[in-house]
Amino acid sequence: MLRSRSTIAGIRRVLRSALGNAVREELISKNVAALTTLPSASKTKKKRQHVVWGVDEARKFLEHLRTENDPLYAAYVLILVLGLRRGGVLGLAWDCVDLGGEQVWISHQLNRVRGELLHRETTKTDDSTASLPLLGLCITALKHRQRTQDDARKAAGTKWKKSDLVFTTRNGTPIEPRNFNRSFEVQCRKAGVPRIRVHDTRHTCASLLAALDVHPRVAMRILRHSQISMTMDVYTQIPSPETRKALDRLNASLNG
Structure with a gap:
């Protein structure tokens, strides 16, 4: 697991103190922790950097899913456009989706905790209870x-497991987060875009909203x-005309 330089320094400090006491008590002959060096701040910072998609990569990814008719492509639309987390998307129920009113509530999370798949209510905060x-x-x-x-559901017949989840397997069961x-x-x-973590797609949300010409007040709620x-500050990064045209084509293909 990658740790910050300050965390490493704290661990080193505790070890050096403990081993120093052991040397004074003649339990050991040398304080090996005192001989260690910390990684440079620049190297630590470099290791923490993640690849982040731009708007064109997000568009390319979604267009690929649409072409393949991927059953989960709506999940990735929600992650990229609304910045939702994996647990929130997989735990989303249809009774929290109002297509007519054009809003959604993220009230539950689906996560595997200590080997058990749990569909639990999110912590009640102003952000979690507000609609998007x-x-x-x-x-x-x-x-x-x-x-x-x-x-x-029709193809599964009697094998279908009834639930209100938006995203399910071919038999209606919840989707395993790791499989997602x-x-x-x-x-x-397959889409030919840089490989990133699902969590890192959230960093694309703000620039994607700006490129889609979403009103800043609406984007403020989403972000x-x-x-x-x-x-x-995000909306000052105006995308190129080519990027806007590409997103227009994506909208047209989705609406088609």
């Missing part, structure tokens, strides 16, 4: 998901910013 606006791209993706799930990650990695490779100035 559903943009046109998200609405179209979720309508497509409804049709996909209906087809899967594996599917994401496979599709990254959970406390001040509009934070949102406007």
Whole structure:
């Protein structure tokens, strides 16, 4: 597990003190912790850097999923456009989706905890109980998901496990979080985009909203910013005309 330089320094300090006491008590002959050196700050910072998608890579990834008719592509739309976490997407229920009212509530999380798959209510905070606006791209993706799930239900017949979850397996059971990650990695490779973690897609959300011409006040709600100035800092990064045209084509293909 990667640790920060300050954490490593703290661990080294404790060991050096403990081994120093052991030397004074003649339990050991040398304080080996005193001979160690800390990694340079620049190297530690470099290791923590992650690859982040730009708008074009996000568009390319979603267009690939649409072409393949991937049953989970709506999940990745929600992650990229609304910045949702994996647990929130996998735990999303249809009764928390209002397509007509164009809003969604993230009230539950689906995570594997100590070997058990748990569908639990999120911690009650102002952010977690507030609705998020559903943009046109998200609405179209979720309508497509409804049709996909209906087809899967009919194909499964008596094997279908009834639940209200938006994203399920072909038999209606919850999706294993690790399998979701594996599917994401496979599709990254097929789409020809840099391989990143599912969690890192959240960093693309702000720039994607700006490129989609989402109103700053709406983006402020989605990004959970406390001040509009934070949102406007992102919106100063105006995407190129080529990027806007590519996103227009994505919207057209999704609506089609």
